[in-house]
Amino acid sequence: MHDKTLVELARALDAGEFSSRELTQHLLGRIDRLDGDLNSFISITFDQALAAADAADAARAKGSAGPLTGLPLALKDIFCTRGVKTSCGSKMLDSFVSPYDATVVEKLNAAGTVSLGKTNMDEFAMGSSNENSHYGPVKNPWDLAAVPGGSSGGSAAAVAAGLVPAAMGTDTGGSIRQPAAFCGITGLKPTYGRVSRYGIIAYASSLDQAGPMARTAEDCALLLGAIAGHDLRDSTSVARGVPDYSEELDAPLNGLKIGLPSEYFGDGLDPAVEKATREAIAVFESLGASVREVSLPHTHYAIPAYYVIAPAEASSNLSRYDGVRFGHRCNNPADLVDLYKRSRAEGFGDEVKRRILIGTHTLSEGFFDAYYKKAQQVRRLIRQDFLDAFQEVDVLMGPTSPTPAFDLGANKDPVSMYLQDIYTIAVNLAGIPGISVPAGFVGSRPVGLQILGSHFTEARLLNVAHRFQQATDWHRRRPAFAEENA
Numbered sequence: 001m002h003d004k005t006l007v008e009l010a011r012a013l014d015a016g017e018f019s020s021r022e023l024t025q026h027l028l029g030r031i032d033r034l035d036g037d038l039n040s041f042i043s044i045t046f047d048q049a050l051a052a053a054d055a056a057d058a059a060r061a062k063g064s065a066g067p068l069t070g071l072p073l074a075l076k077d078i079f080c081t082r083g084v085k086t087s088c089g090s091k092m093l094d095s096f097v098s099p100y101d102a103t104v105v106e107k108l109n110a111a112g113t114v115s116l117g118k119t120n121m122d123e124f125a126m127g128s129s130n131e132n133s134h135y136g137p138v139k140n141p142w143d144l145a146a147v148p149g150g151s152s153g154g155s156a157a158a159v160a161a162g163l164v165p166a167a168m169g170t171d172t173g174g175s176i177r178q179p180a181a182f183c184g185i186t187g188l189k190p191t192y193g194r195v196s197r198y199g200i201i202a203y204a205s206s207l208d209q210a211g212p213m214a215r216t217a218e219d220c221a222l223l224l225g226a227i228a229g230h231d232l233r234d235s236t237s238v239a240r241g242v243p244d245y246s247e248e249l250d251a252p253l254n255g256l257k258i259g260l261p262s263e264y265f266g267d268g269l270d271p272a273v274e275k276a277t278r279e280a281i282a283v284f285e286s287l288g289a290s291v292r293e294v295s296l297p298h299t300h301y302a303i304p305a306y307y308v309i310a311p312a313e314a315s316s317n318l319s320r321y322d323g324v325r326f327g328h329r330c331n332n333p334a335d336l337v338d339l340y341k342r343s344r345a346e347g348f349g350d351e352v353k354r355r356i357l358i359g360t361h362t363l364s365e366g367f368f369d370a371y372y373k374k375a376q377q378v379r380r381l382i383r384q385d386f387l388d389a390f391q392e393v394d395v396l397m398g399p400t401s402p403t404p405a406f407d408l409g410a411n412k413d414p415v416s417m418y419l420q421d422i423y424t425i426a427v428n429l430a431g432i433p434g435i436s437v438p439a440g441f442v443g444s445r446p447v448g449l450q451i452l453g454s455h456f457t458e459a460r461l462l463n464v465a466h467r468f469q470q471a472t473d474w475h476r477r478r479p480a481f482a483e484e485n486a
């Protein structure tokens with residue numbers, strides 16, 4: 001059961017091979033046995049899961065099951081979930097039980113999915129390795145010495161290990177795509193505004209976007225259809241119809257124009273990752289696509305611009321954690337200022353503090369124009385690079401990450417960690433969608449191919465990814481960890 005995709009599981013439920021309760025119990029059993037080694041979950045919602053599975057089985061018996069009814073999944077612990085601890089990977093929110101559901105959660109519940117729990121993540125989604133979690137690092141099921149990527153590392157590891165068939169993540173600078181690549185699964189970051197951010201704990205509001213992480217593009221299509229759409233509670237969500245993302249999956253790729261950004265194949269790219277990426281691109285040529293080189297000339301400004309804009313927004317978003325209204329409060333404060341200072345000093349981890357400091361500095365009077373305003377101007381140039389490229393080609397392809405998953409503890413210096421996101425961050429600055437699909441291995445560690453499209457071309461990206469998955473079997477490989485412990 002734990003090997004199947006969502007689409008395969010739905011078919012098996014329909015055929016009565018097993019019930020949603022049996023499936024849920026099987027996966028909860030695996031989490032119980034295996035997650036001690038992985039640490040991919042922060043909370044397991046055992047009782048709620050079984051109740052949701054029973055409701056799904058009853059709906060199926062009545063003939064009112066939809067395509068996702070009774071299918072298990074997990075939620076990154078950044079999604080507010082009513083009655084469930086929602087920690088965002090932080091000590092600050094260790095005791096926070098959300099009084100309401102995020103829109104994404106509400107929609108998934110309405111679709112009949114069964115959430116098994118909340119997955120581990122870098123604190124407040126700041127990180128690329130999951131080592132910044134208050135709840136300890138997550139291990140990569142392909143190699144327990146390696147990181148799973150971040151910040152949605154728990155979601156990626158749980159899917160890769162066969163603990164859940166799918167999980168929700170968020171992506172501010174790569175946090176869906178990079179862990180998907182490191183763990184050998186498929187992860188989609190939608191266009192900014194495609195999915196409501198209501199009830200998703202805010203990191204950098206102009207960049208944050210939720211999306212699905214699963215084994216296949218086909219499964220991501222199903223999930224995106226369930227979570228996308230306009231929401232009056234998020235003024236940045238876009239009022240635009242939600243297509244049936246599964247409809248175009250099989251469209252042929254004849255005539256597809258693929259651009260390879262020369263900046264994504266330069267210095268710093270691991271030659272073995274480059275080789276796997278180029279071999280994957282050759283598969284598209286065999287499917288009728290044409291390939292040409294393009295340029296995204298402002299690529300090297302993406303990380304500096306992001307590390308001005310994201311910390312600025314974070315410093316503002318995180319000012320709400322003051323020990324008064326939410327989360328951690330220090331003991332016996334002497335006065336109000338002491339309450340603020342000690343609650344924040346005790347509740348936040350080092351990386352979060354570092355970013356609050358940077359953001360507060362760049363927003364302060366006298367520095368705002370030099371840093372924040374300049375970064376916003378650069379952001380416009382980065383966006384224009386993509387728009388220009390999409391005049392010439394339909395999609396862009398390249399590696400998701402310059403290296404495969406690195407060892408736990410290997411990237412001690414924050415700047416070398418920031419540089420990990422060189423191919424993913426510009427995508428968030430531009431607001432365009434991107435998907436990472438499994439495309440090979442370096443030793444035992446997976447490599448991801450990133451496919452980018454213009455705004456609101458998710459259906460096309462899913463189609464391109466799906467055709468690749470029909471022609472390859474990288475997405476069907478499973479780590480020995482998952483099998484030995486079946």
Ligand code: GLN
Pocket residue numbers: 125126127128150151170171172173174175176203310421
């Ligand atoms: N790794 C990037 C950061 O640390 C992106 C994180 C994300 O997408 N949430 O900010």
